[in-house]
Amino acid sequence: xxxxxxxxxxxxxxxxxxxxxxxxxxxxxxxxxxxxxxxxxxxxxxxxxxxxxxxxxxxxxxxxxxxxxxxxxxxxxxxxxxxxxxxxxxxxxxxxxxxxxxxxxxxxxxxxxxxxxxxxxxxxxxxxxxxxxxxxxxxxxxxxxxxxxxxxxxxxxxxxxxxxxxxxxxxxxxxxxxxxxxxxxxxxxxxxxxxxxxxxxxxxxxxxxxxxxxxxxxxxxxxxxxxxxxxxxxxxxxxxxxxxxxxxxxxxxxxx
Amino acid sequence: xxxxxxxxxxxxxxxxxxxxxxxxxxxxxxxxxxxxxxxxxxxxxxxxxxxxxxxxxxxxxxxxxxxxxxxxxxxxxxxxxxxxxxxxxxxxxxxxxxxxxxxxxxxxxxxxxxxxxxxxxxxxxxxxxxxxxxxxxxxxxxxxxxxxxxxxxxxxxxxxxxxxxxxxxxxxxxxxxxxxxxxxxxxxxxxxxxxxxxxxxxxxxxxxxxxxxxxxxxxxxxxxxxxxxxxxxxxxxxx
Numbered sequence: 001x002x003x004x005x006x007x008x009x010x011x012x013x014x015x016x017x018x019x020x021x022x023x024x025x026x027x028x029x030x031x032x033x034x035x036x037x038x039x040x041x042x043x044x045x046x047x048x049x050x051x052x053x054x055x056x057x058x059x060x061x062x063x064x065x066x067x068x069x070x071x072x073x074x075x076x077x078x079x080x081x082x083x084x085x086x087x088x089x090x091x092x093x094x095x096x097x098x099x100x101x102x103x104x105x106x107x108x109x110x111x112x113x114x115x116x117x118x119x120x121x122x123x124x125x126x127x128x129x130x131x132x133x134x135x136x137x138x139x140x141x142x143x144x145x146x147x148x149x150x151x152x153x154x155x156x157x158x159x160x161x162x163x164x165x166x167x168x169x170x171x172x173x174x175x176x177x178x179x180x181x182x183x184x185x186x187x188x189x190x191x192x193x194x195x196x197x198x199x200x201x202x203x204x205x206x207x208x209x210x211x212x213x214x215x216x217x218x219x220x221x222x223x224x225x226x227x228x229x230x231x232x233x234x235x236x237x238x239x240x241x242x243x244x245x246x247x248x249x250x251x252x253x254x255x256x
Numbered sequence: 257x258x259x260x261x262x263x264x265x266x267x268x269x270x271x272x273x274x275x276x277x278x279x280x281x282x283x284x285x286x287x288x289x290x291x292x293x294x295x296x297x298x299x300x301x302x303x304x305x306x307x308x309x310x311x312x313x314x315x316x317x318x319x320x321x322x323x324x325x326x327x328x329x330x331x332x333x334x335x336x337x338x339x340x341x342x343x344x345x346x347x348x349x350x351x352x353x354x355x356x357x358x359x360x361x362x363x364x365x366x367x368x369x370x371x372x373x374x375x376x377x378x379x380x381x382x383x384x385x386x387x388x389x390x391x392x393x394x395x396x397x398x399x400x401x402x403x404x405x406x407x408x409x410x411x412x413x414x415x416x417x418x419x420x421x422x423x424x425x426x427x428x429x430x431x432x433x434x435x436x437x438x439x440x441x442x443x444x445x446x447x448x449x450x451x452x453x454x455x456x457x458x459x460x461x462x463x464x465x466x467x468x469x470x471x472x473x474x475x476x477x478x479x480x481x482x483x484x485x486x487x488x489x490x491x492x493x494x495x
Contacts (some may be wrong), residue, residue, distance in 0.1 A: 026358065033365040038271050112268055119364045127359035135359060145289055151344075151351045154305020155312060162313040193457050194464025196313075201306050201465075201472070208302035 011128040017061035018129045022138030024238040029126050031238075035245035036118045041111040047118065049248045053241070054121045063128045072120045082109040082116075132156040154204070162200050169196060263353065263375075264367040264420065271366075273427025278369025284377040285350060292343035295474075300340055303472065307336045308348040312355070331375050331416060331450075334383030334409040335458045339465065341474040342384040349376035374419035383412030387475050398463060401476075405462040406455035413451035417443045 017025075032053070039046050058068060087105065130138070136156060140149045169192050208216075269277075311332030332352070336345030353371050356362040386408035394400035421440045466473050 029358070030365055037274070037364075037366045116268070116364065119366070123358060123365065130359070132355075132359065135355070147289055147293060147347060148351055148354075150301060151304050151308050151348060152355060154302055155308035155348075155351055156355070158306055158309040159312055162309050166313055194460045197306075197310055197461050198464060198468060200310060201303065201469075204302045204306045 010131055011061075011063055011067070013062050013129075015061050015129075017057065017125075020129070020237065021141075021234050022130050022134040023141045024138075024234045025126055025130055026135075026138045026142065028238040028241040029122050031242035032122055032245045033119050035242075035249040036115055036122075039115075039249050041107055041114070046248050046251070047114045050118050050245070053244060053248075054118060054125065057125055057241070058121075061125065061129050063125060067128070068121055068124055071124050072117065079113065079116075082112040084109075132159075154208075158200060158204055161203065162196065165199060166192075166196055263356065263362050263371045264364065264423075268364075269367065269370055269423050270427040273423060274366055274370055276369075277373045277423060278366075281350075281369040281372040281377065285347070285372065288343045288346045288350075292341070292347050295341050295344050300344060304340050304344050304348050307332075307340050307345070308351050311336060311349065312352050331379055331413055331454060333375055333379035333416070334387070334405070334412040334454070335461060337380045337384035338387055338405060338408070338458070338462050338475045339473060342380055345384070346376045346380045349380060370420075370423055374416045374423075378419045379412040379416035382415035383408045384475075386411045391475060398466070401466055402459040402463050405459040409455040409458035410448075410451040413447050413454050414444065417447035 032050075036047075036050055039050075055065070058065065087101065126135075133156075136149055136152050139152065140146075173192060331349070333345065333349050336348045339345070340348065350372050353368065353376060357365050357368050357371070387404055390404040390407060391400075394404055418440070421436070421443050424439060425436050462473065466476065470476055
């Protein structure tokens with residue numbers, strides 16, 4: 001557990017982006033995504049500019065593009081939706097390779113594909129450069145309500161424990177000859193879920209009481225909150241990303 | 257197996273509608289925060305975190321429907337509502353969604369309001385209302401509790417999926433016209449299966465907890481005490 005607080009998507013590097021205070025990265029991510037989403041879908045060059053921005057940040061964080069692209073397969077269901085839209089859409093139609101496609105649907109599909117992909121890539125960059133502990137810390141510094149950060153802290157802390165527990169139980173089940181593949185075999189899985197919950201809760205209860213007895217008051221330790229908070233120059237860096245993103249969005253409105 | 261995104265991504269729903277639902281989500285969360293703070297005592301705080309972690313973990317285990325080709329995962333709203341109450345339950349699901357959007361790229365950052373409205377607010381509210389209703393009607397036995405959890409979770413999932421259909425009709429990237437009914441049908445169809453799986457898992461989990469630690473089940477604690485509960489409780493649970 002010593003190496004604990006990372007998660008599956010974290011890439012342990014020592015770069016300027018990794019050292020950036022988490023709250024700065026969260027703000028930059030949100031501003032960037034909003035800029036992407038409000039951009040008019042007809043302005044193709046703007047999306048190219050956003051892509052350059054993301055790739056630049058990835059290069060700065062030494063996150064390989066291959067890594068980003070394989071992880072972004074997560075949005076596959078929406079790619080399917082995007083590909084289906086040209087067939088489902090209404091209005092004016094064009095014929096392409098013998099297929100009758102809706103112009104509105106083509107734009108809609110492109111809209112989902114471009115904005116979805118850019119959003120996924122930006123989130124993956126945050127994930128690759130920020131540990132979960134830092135993420136909660138960032139949210140706390142951004143004045144996210146304490147109840148939420150408290151739930152998030154516990155959630156992230158037990159996530160790996162739960163995952164490992166679930167993996168052990170799955171291996172135990174498979175090694176006993178069970179191989180649930182179909183709906184009517186769900187019972188074994190469901191029973192395992194019930195057991196997993198109780199095991200996890202009782203572990204969590206013990207840990208929580210131990211934390212309380214060591215002075216846990218529902219907040220992060222004071223030292224964490226002040227140590228490594230964003231400096232003015234780091235905020236400038238984040239504002240830089242925001243300004244560039246905003247400039248692209250504005251330019252996209254004006255120039256077309 | 258590769259995890260697939262289940263939550264609404266950026267750009268699916270247009271800006272103004274996404275922003276409007278962002279406001280709805282913020283308003284809903286503010287109410288949940290105000291009401292949930294009273295519920296969140298020493299014992300509920302770690303339980304809430306664990307419920308959130310549990311929902312997160314179970315969402316990673318895709319369960320197959322028919323074959324591995326179509327798979328779904330838990331939404332968890334009803335489960336959370338039964339175990340920690342509707343207010344804290346909605347907060348738990350929201351935390352899961354926020355963290356998934358920020359670090360797991362599941363669900364767009366700008367679509368967070370939509371996802372929170374569907375899964376944390378609509379799903380949890382619909383599920384919990386069913387729980388309250390059914391617990392009063394059904395016999396207070398293990399079977400009654402299991403049926404309650406199953407039906408409530410199923411209703412919660414369907415309600416959440418219809419939330420998406422409504423949002424897409426309001427501000428979808430494409431005006432589907434009459435095809436919106438096709439979308440509604442597809443969503444209802446797939447989510448019926450997801451809901452059945454969700455219902456089974458919710459029922460089994462709630463039952464497992466109610467058998468050994470009935471003190472942890474919020475929905476049972478809040479019931480008006482008519483007769484002593486008939487739930488079979490083994491003596492001396494773990495404390």
